[in-house]
Amino acid sequence: MREIEMQSINTIRMLSVDQIEKANSGHPGICMGAAPMAYTLFNKHININPENSKWFNRDRFILSAGHGSALLYSMLHLCGFDVTIEDLKEFRQLNSRTPGHPEVGHTHGVEATSGPLGQGIAQAVGMAMAEKHLAAKYNKDELNIIDHYTYAIVGDGDLMEGVANEAISLAGHLGLGKLIVLYDSNDICLDGKLSTSFSDNIIDRVKAMNWHTIKVGDGDTNVEAISAAIEEAKKATDKPTLIEIKTTIGYGAPNKGGTNGVHGAPLGANEYLEAKTKLNWNYEPFTVPTEVKENFVNGVIARGKKKEAQWNELVNKYREKYPEFYDSLIAAINGELNINFEEVLPKYEKNESISTRNASGFTMNAIAKAYDGLFGGSADLAHSNMTYLKEQGDFRKESPEGKNIWFGVREFGMSSAGNGIMLHGGLRSFVSTFFVFSDYLKPAIRMSAIEKQPLIYVLTHDSIAVGEDGPTHEPIEQLAGLRAIPNVNVIRPADAHETNAAWQVALEDKETPSVLVLTRQNINVNAEFNCVDNVRKGAYIISEASQNPVAQIVATGSEVDLGIKAQKELENQGIFVDVVSMPCFRLFDMQDEVYKNSVLKTGIKKLGIEMASSFGWSKYVDDVLCIDTFGASGNGNEVMNLFGFNKETVVNKVKELI
Template sequence: MEKQNDELEQLAINTVRILSADAVQKANSGHPGTAMALAPMGHVLWTKFLNYNPKSPDFANRDRFILSAGHACILQYNFLYLTGYDLSLDDIKQFRQLHSKTAGHPEYGLAPGVDVTTGPLGQGFANGIGFAIAQKHLAARYNKPGFDLFNYNIYSIVSDGDMMEGVTSEAASLAGHLQLGNLIYLYDDNHISIEGSTDIAFNEDVSARFRAYGWHVQDLPDVNDTHALELALINAKSETQKPSLIRVRSLIAYGSPNKSGTAGSHGSPLGPDEIKLVKEFFGFDPEESFEVPAEVLKYYNEKGARGEKTEAKWNELFAKYKEKFPELAAEYEAAFKGELPQGWADKLPVFKGSDPKMATRQASGKVLNAVAASLPNLIGGAADLAPSTETNLKDFDSFTSENRGGRNFHFGIREHAMGSALNGMALTKGVLPFGATFLQFADYMRPPIRLAAIMKISPIFVYTHDSIGLGEDGTTHQPIEHLATLRAIPNVTVIRPADANETSFAWKVAIEKKGGPTVLVFTRQGLPILDQDKYGKAADLEKGAYILSEASKNIDLILMATGSEVALIMQAQEKLEAEGISTRVVSMPSWELFEKQDAAYKEKVFPKASRKRLAVEMASPMGWHKYTTDEGDMLGMTTFGESAPAEDLYKFFGFTVDNVVNKAKALL
């Protein structure tokens, strides 16, 4: 006989609790307590609120779910398995094992149904703001009367740790400002962190703080009261102006007689004896592990199966939409697949050698504005530096609470949230996001850059004011180590173009890039435009390094540089050649693009036989030795900068033609 619904639901919830404890125990590492505590929350979400299709995890109008408290991932894995995603009980048993889908924190692209990689606290919270922005923007662009194509919400489970992280504050303030009513966040207020009670470090009034940001806040005293949870979620859904925070009190490791409510159950397995007690507490067989009652599996499977109908209905709607709005539908379909509109690259501007000096940030602004109309899905903004980074799309509106179709974003002085929001946007198929600030402030947003690289998604990070060349703002604003530290992240492509034409192609690479973020690095100061009729072609930027100006005869010396220093080594080449030293100049805007070339091309640019090489970059020398060889040298910055007009700094730090020439000659 089938159990009464309430009884079955309770059994289902307890099954998830015990599966969580078992999986962590088998892995002999992990975080059982939060998953056990939040099983009722997961239950309510996956059975009554989340809109998803386990057979089609990419379904465009699905609700997004973000486990910002990523350490509790076994909770999510269990619901993915139980509702019918391509994740088996064996996968649950392989929790935290090599090459399994069930990694120690949820990884996008590994387990189906994981919308975003989380773990570093605060990131998931802030990614959600990007997801929410993208939903609003897609709806504004594509929804039509009778065609509510995009009306999904963004759900997240967040923790005390998330609440303490600064990126959360930035993101919450931005979400309140933008009135992202499609955000529904459940805050697991469990009073426990690794060092013990949260009271030892955290006693602010979180609810009042979020109300101050403009959020709708509800407080629930007990996560086990699933009816109250449902009601709160219904309220949150109907609140469409303000983002929603539902603060839910929970007891970590609920059901564990000796460990519930303690820090000890946060990050360690309960131990075999305690798990038996848990099973007894919930009326399960203490000798069994990974027990899933058939009716529970059936129950969750049926809940999951509803998604097929939901998606079929949406597909029908989209088919009708396509008939009525064929162009928009085609545009969206292409964008969903990550295809770019035909011919967009023809709009990339070409600059003449006779044009006046131009900062690459300025060139970047011209490129962006030249291609913006052809790339309707390109959206972006700056952390209160649009005028300085030249990233405003002049023919388009700003994205605001009133205008969701706007393509310019005002992220405020919130670099970190901007980075994390870009990731949420980039994870939403159909938009192509960029965000800008000064290179120095890349330090404020490294975690999202790294996560973009881990997730193999391709937001574009734009950084201007890239060296001591920014001048008077001084030491605190002059990047030194930043190029090295960005190049050091696996799967990130860093491009520092030498002039306006290389800037055009840098944007081309960034926009076409798949499988990882691109970092574009631009100058504040004006640079001459290298004459395309006389020198190597800027199109070769796509190869990462190319011969810009060939040596007059057999190579005595190779000069290489990136960005603003390329013009400097061109002048040095002239002088060296005049002294009879046959000098090749290599422009090397991107190490990563160069490393992708075949051995023959690498040998062509840097012949093994020509090992007298000087690299010039107003940045840390770290990593250059590989290209300059044991017989070469590097002229870089080994100290911090100073506050002074740029020309004075070049002289003081040795970035002059004479010094380059002398350094080069010293190698011969």
């Protein structure tokens, strides 16, 4: 190792440790141990331009082991991103630009939010999928305008997680040759030695999942071996690569290095001083030696500028030779939809009977014909979720231009990869499974919300109407649980027209994920074709009383039609009620008081009906017909009757209420 390389690596180590010591909080072990691989990757290989951090063909990097955020912030500072020394000094402080774990959109140069272990590598898989698909779609002849790598640094904890295993399996199956993962293998976890809880042979495991593997025995000092491994990985074009790099956690800390004591706590004053001595570091805190800064300027910064300039020349040639594809690419990069929804979306007759999952399938396919950027799939349930895009091809190793992703039974991995696809840009992605299995992917929905990525979750078989499959497959608490996540639009449309509107709302949103909750059973069409403005507001009166109402029935999804049936029976008995369709609690809560009071009228009683938990309904209604137990196995109609979801029960509940 050259002297300037050692000095650069020690600068990374000490900048990271300085942040943690000042904050009295953080994880110095990975920052000190993984500094050589981070230095080698950034200064010798990765193509990024801090002056244009959104350059579309840049390499992507995710620190999946997000607890090592101080390491990432040090790298971003040294690479010329807008992360200042003052920002480093504010590490983990309120309102700083350097939060405890990396947050995309918050810190310049951060590509993904990470920290919940395993999700980072899964998002990297999604980014690599997006690159592979867009390359197949746009590259022509020698003009490879989409041609970049996706890199990730992972730790032992990442690779213990189930979501990482799902994502690794998927990446190997798809042959994502431009995905390169650096594994910081240090044999230590938070509680102690790794051997006490984990003995997998990672190399053998990922090799069995169709990955190329390389092992570097000395990741503490041998940057040449690390660099050679990355070069070898780039040549494995038909498989993703995992490079296991053996490191010493907390390298340079003379007493705590190599132990779990350096994993998740500051070094402390004495160990800090001894580490400076051991690393021959004779500088004040937060110092970057001039020659180190020049090393990065001449390395990653110069290379990035040159690569982008070359790419711009390539794009100019592409624009001249393929103007239509160029225009399509620019629209994709800018996130333009260019869909005339009124012309594109299917229309239905009033009282036509169709399930909202089937309606969603028709909507998706209509959109896919008008908009070229829809890209997603299902966790082995495409023909149950009705999410297969006809005549759009399958995204496979041998046909990456296809738009239908066969995710397999990997719900969490699927959804995290979906987040990665969205973070990459140039596409609008969707994922799908049964609603009850949203429990398997809920952390990814939460991540979508934190990252402000408008991934679309298509979740079908939404209630006890599933019937025969019984309680394990009948959602109860899921609606309440997902509604509780900030920045998530949980939309349960009442019919086919509201389903159209739900898709339009979801696609037009720029920073909120949407969860579309859809029926298996047929329900009547009651909403007007152009109801999108009503759905955007979260709730509206779908069926007004013919005289002044004495009560209101407030419902979501399939229960809206039930409410309208009860409304007619009540009117026959001289009792007049409104029926309110409330597809999205969150969107309704965002409206002003005037609108909310025009929908949920003051001074009259309100009954909420929903085949799910009653949790969350009390702020809107006076009484509920809901389900606060698990469901039952049997014919769907019989199960619904068992729980009181029939016209007679609703009529009686209204009578009792008034």
